Amino acid sequence: xxxxxxxxxxxxxxxxxxxxxxxxxxxxxxxxxxxxxxxxxxxxxxxxxxxxxxxxxxxxxxxxxxxxxxxxxxxxxxxxxxxxxxxxxxxxxxxxxxxxxxxxxxxxxxxxxxxxxxxxxxxxxxxxxxxxxxxxxxxxxxxxxxxxxxxxxxxxxxxxxxxxxxxxxxxxxxxxxxxxxxxxxxxxxx
Amino acid sequence: xxxxxxxxxxxxxxxxxxxxxxxxxxxxxxxxxxxxxxxxxxxxxxxxxxxxxxxxxxxxxxxxxxxxxxxxxxxxxxxxxxxxxxxxxxxxxxxxxxxxxxxxxxxxxxxxxxxxxxxxxxxxxxxxxxxxxxxxxxxxxxxxxxxxxxxxxxxxxxxxxxxxxxxxxxxxxxxxxxxxxxxxxxxxxxxxxxxxxxxxxxxxxxxxxxxxxxxxxxxxxxxxxxxxxxxxxxxxxxxxxxxxxxxxxxxxxxxxxxxxxxxxxxxxxxxxxxxxxxxxxxxxxx
Numbered sequence: 001x002x003x004x005x006x007x008x009x010x011x012x013x014x015x016x017x018x019x020x021x022x023x024x025x026x027x028x029x030x031x032x033x034x035x036x037x038x039x040x041x042x043x044x045x046x047x048x049x050x051x052x053x054x055x056x057x058x059x060x061x062x063x064x065x066x067x068x069x070x071x072x073x074x075x076x077x078x079x080x081x082x083x084x085x086x087x088x089x090x091x092x093x094x095x096x097x098x099x100x101x102x103x104x105x106x107x108x109x110x111x112x113x114x115x116x117x118x119x120x121x122x123x124x125x126x127x128x129x130x131x132x133x134x135x136x137x138x139x140x141x142x143x144x145x146x147x148x149x150x151x152x153x154x155x156x157x158x159x160x161x162x163x164x165x166x167x168x169x170x171x172x173x174x175x176x177x178x179x180x181x182x183x184x185x186x187x188x189x190x
Numbered sequence: 191x192x193x194x195x196x197x198x199x200x201x202x203x204x205x206x207x208x209x210x211x212x213x214x215x216x217x218x219x220x221x222x223x224x225x226x227x228x229x230x231x232x233x234x235x236x237x238x239x240x241x242x243x244x245x246x247x248x249x250x251x252x253x254x255x256x257x258x259x260x261x262x263x264x265x266x267x268x269x270x271x272x273x274x275x276x277x278x279x280x281x282x283x284x285x286x287x288x289x290x291x292x293x294x295x296x297x298x299x300x301x302x303x304x305x306x307x308x309x310x311x312x313x314x315x316x317x318x319x320x321x322x323x324x325x326x327x328x329x330x331x332x333x334x335x336x337x338x339x340x341x342x343x344x345x346x347x348x349x350x351x352x353x354x355x356x357x358x359x360x361x362x363x364x365x366x367x368x369x370x371x372x373x374x375x376x377x378x379x380x381x382x383x384x385x386x387x388x389x390x391x392x393x394x395x396x397x398x399x400x401x402x403x404x405x406x407x408x409x410x411x412x413x414x415x416x417x418x419x420x421x422x423x424x425x426x427x428x429x430x431x432x433x434x435x436x437x438x439x440x441x442x443x444x445x446x447x448x449x450x451x452x453x454x455x456x457x458x459x460x461x462x463x464x465x466x467x468x469x470x471x472x473x474x475x476x
Contacts, residue, residue, distance in 0.1 A: 036244075058203075062199075065195055065196070065199060066195075067195060067196040067199065070196055070199075070200060073200065074200060074203060077200075077203060077204060077207065078203070078207070081207035081210070081211060084211055085210065085211060085214050088211075088214050088215060088218040089214070089218055091218060091220050092217075092218035092219075092220055093218075095220075106237070106245075
C-alpha cells in the first residue's frame with residue numbers, strides 16, 4: 001500500500017470528522033476560535049500518533065493470548081494513561097507547549113476519534129509504519145476540518161443575518177452538515 | 191482457565207500503567223503556586239467551562255494571578271465555592287475598591303403603569319420578548335426576578351415589583367447585570383450612596399405618563415449639585431462617581447424621587463432583614 005494513498009485517503013476521503021463522524025464533540029465545542037481550534041488539532045495529531053505507536057504492539061500481545069476481543073477496553077486504558085503521562089512530561093520539560101496544549105489534552109482522553117483510529121489501523125491490517133502514517137493523516141484531517149469550520153463559524157456566529165430561531169447550536173449543526181456534504185465530493189478520489 | 195487469562199492480563203496492564211503514572215508524577219513533579227492549588231481544590235472539577243475559562247485549572251490559575259477576575263464565576267459551585275475562594279484570596283483581594291450592583295429603576299407596582307397583564311413564563315427574558323414586557327416603560331425593571339435567581343449570594347431581591355440590592359451582601363460580581371434583559375443593573379463603586387434610580391431615555395412627558403418615579407430630565411438636580419457631578423443627558427440624570435460627595439442635595443431637589451440617597455433611608459423595608467444583623471456586629475467590633 002502506498003503511503004501517499006493512505007495519507008490522502010484518510011485526510012480527504014475518509015476524513016474522521018466529516019465522513020466518519022467521529023470526534024464530533026471537540027469539532028463543535030472547540031471550533032469557536034481559530035487559535036484554540038488549531039491547538040486542539042495539533043494536540044489530536046500528537047496523541048493519535050502516540051496512541052497508535054503504543055496500541056499496535058499491544059494488539060500483537062493480545063492476539064498472542066487469543067483475547068483480541070478485549071481490544072476496546074485495553075485501548076481505552078492505554079490511551080487514557082498515555083495522555084496523562086504525556087501531560088505530566090510536557091508540564092515538566094516543555095511548559096510552553098503544555099500551556100498551549102494543556103487544556104486540550106485531558107479532553108482528548110475521551111475523544112472517540114483517537115480510539116477509532118487505533119482500531120481502524122488493526123482492522124485494515126496495516127503494518128506498523130502504515131499505521132503511524134494513517135494516524136498522522138487522521139490527525140491532519142481533524143485539524144483541517146477544525147480550521148475550515150472555525151473559519152466558517154467566525155462568519156456565522158453572532159451574524160445578525162441568521163434568523164433568531166437558528167442562532168447558536170442550530171446554525172452550527174446546519175453548517176457542519178453542509179461542510180460534511182462538501183467533503184463527500186472527495187469520494188472516489190483514492 | 192479461559193476467563194483467567196484475560197482478567198489477569200488486563201489487571202496486569204492496569205497495574206503496570208498505574209505504577210508508571212505514579213513514578214512519572216514523582217519524577218515530573220512541578221511545584222505550583224500554593225494559592226492556585228488551594229483554589230483548584232475548592233473548585234468542583236467539572237471542567238464545564240461555564241466560568242468563561244477553559245476548565246477549572248485555568249480559572250484557578252487566572253484567579254491566582256489576578257483576584258479581580260472575580261470569585262463568583264463558577265455556577266456549579268455556587269455561593270459556597272465563591273465564599274471559599276474569596277476566603278483563600280481574602281488578604282490579597284482586600285485592596286480592590288468594593289463594587290456593588292445598582293438597580294437603575296424605582297418603578298414599583300404603585301408608581302409604574304402596566305400596558306397588559308403578563309401571564310406567560312415567569313422570567314424577565316420571556317416577558318421582554320412579549321412586546322417588550324408588561325410595563326408601559328420599556329426601560330424599567332420587569333420585576334420577574336431573573337437577577338434574584340442568578341445571584342449566588344442572595345443579595346438581590348424583587349420587592350414590590352422592582353429589584354432591590356442588599357449592599358452588605360453584594361460583592362459586585364455582575365452576574366445579575368449580565369442577566370437583566372433591560373440592562374437595568376449596573377456595577378458601580380460602593381462608596382457612592384446617592385444613585386439615580388431610573389435609566390429611561392424617553393422624553394420627560396412620556397416618562398411621567400408611564401411611571402411617577404421616573405427621571406423626567408428637568409435638570410433641577412444639575413442645578414442643585416455644588417460639585418458638578420450630576421449631568422442630564424438623553425433625558426436622564428447621570429451622577430459622576432468620581433465627583434459625587436454623597437451630599438444628597440440632588441435627591442432632595444428631585445420632584446419625582448428618581449434619585450435615591452441611601453444614607454437617609456427612605457424605605458426602611460427595602461433591604462432584606464439579615465443584612466442589618468450582619469452590619470451590626472461589624473460596627474460593634476470597630
